[in-house]
Amino acid sequence: MKALQFAGYGEPNVLVVADVPEPHAGPGEIRIAVRAAGVSPGDAAIRSGAWRDRVPLTLPYVVGLDAAGVVDEVGDGVDDVRVGDPVFGLRFRGGTTAEHALLDAWAPKPAGMTWEQAGGAAGSIETAVRALDALGIEAGRRAPIDGADGRTVLIDGAAGGVGAIAVQIAVARGARVIGTASPANHAFLAGLGAIPIEYGPGLPDRVELPIDAALDVAGHGSIAELVRLTGDPDAVLTLIDPRAGEHGVRLSRFDPTADLRGALRYGAGLVDVGRLVAHLADVYRMTEGAAAHARVATGHARGKVVLTVP
Structure with missing residues (x-):
């Protein structure tokens, strides 16, 4: 499958679209066919190496911490979604900017959100x-x-x-x-x-x-x-x-033991009742990953930068 990754820390131009093995859902995980994935300052810090001590990586590394798509695999112990369900969610170890991605936490995609909005919403929520x-x-x-x-x-x-x-x-x-x-x-x-x-x-x-x-x-x-x-x-x-x-x-630091699914469902509920809108700064294609990361680095994006996949 195609994925956006880097083999060495550096400026946005280290990002390339490459062929990587497809992941498969393990216990407590789901896999989605990705429609869109978010780009955050955290993604940029990981890519640049600024967080290399905080987030140690095995390179090459597929970027992306949140995404939205359609469930196509369900791991053991997961009983709240089915294959074919539209969802948005998080992957603690990255890898969401790809044709298929695993999620550790998720919620149903609100009908009022586009794929692009949902793709960048989970991390922010x-x-x-x-x-x-x-x-x-x-x-x-x-x-x-x-x-x-x-x-x-x-x-x-x-x-x-x-x-x-x-x-x-x-x-x-x-x-x-x-x-x-x-x-x-x-x-x-x-x-x-x-x-x-x-x-x-x-x-x-x-x-x-x-x-x-x-x-x-x-x-x-x-x-x-x-x-x-x-x-x-x-x-x-x-x-x-x-x-x-x-x-x-x-x-404040990310806590994988927290009620992440509860937080995402809460955010989705606010979307459903018109109290929350996921605003988009810019939308790029996955092949434009370097431009998307450069846009985030300006620090002046109004809303979330998102990549569509493929």
Whole structure:
């Protein structure tokens, strides 16, 4: 089968489409015929080697951590899907940007999502749910609600793939949301239900509301200011900044033992009731993998970058 892989760390041009053996579903896994796969900053960090200590690999490595497609194999112990079901989900060890991919966690693809939207949604939903739960923004709630609960969360880097999903989930959970982005993305954030402000140094001078919690999605060095805004390092969470510990701030990491299927089903439920839209920044073909990774590296994508397969 065809897959997008790299044999050595480096710039996006190390990515090539190659023939690789087909995977087969083991216990607790499913295999899908992939229609689309997401490209995230994490994928780019893995490819570049920036995460080589955090995510050790055996090379060559097929890229991609989330995807959507049609189930064509079901492993032992799996009883919630059948061959032919449309799903979206995650693969912890990568390999989703291929004609066939294994998934460790999945949920039914909502009818209201295109294949492209579903292909890039799972990683963003899982990350946003994990982060908001950890910050206590209606932690553990598994149904959309109406009406603000009085808490205010600031999301730094709110227009990207994870940020835009986190804004919508926080709003659905009843929080007031302040989102940072470039001015060009302010109308987009307002449409998601956030109060937009410009990103960059000087956040405490631009934020008028008291902040109960803050989520750093961008990793642009804002942690000290976020602690100042909340008044409590424990009220700040970062998804990407490795210097979090210097400020007493938590760094959120992927936990394969968590209720990942529950998080994905929760996100799918929000889509079904019109509370969540997976916005797309750009869609490329699998043969354009290098261009897609370069697009993510700009750090200015509004929504998720996705690759269609084949």
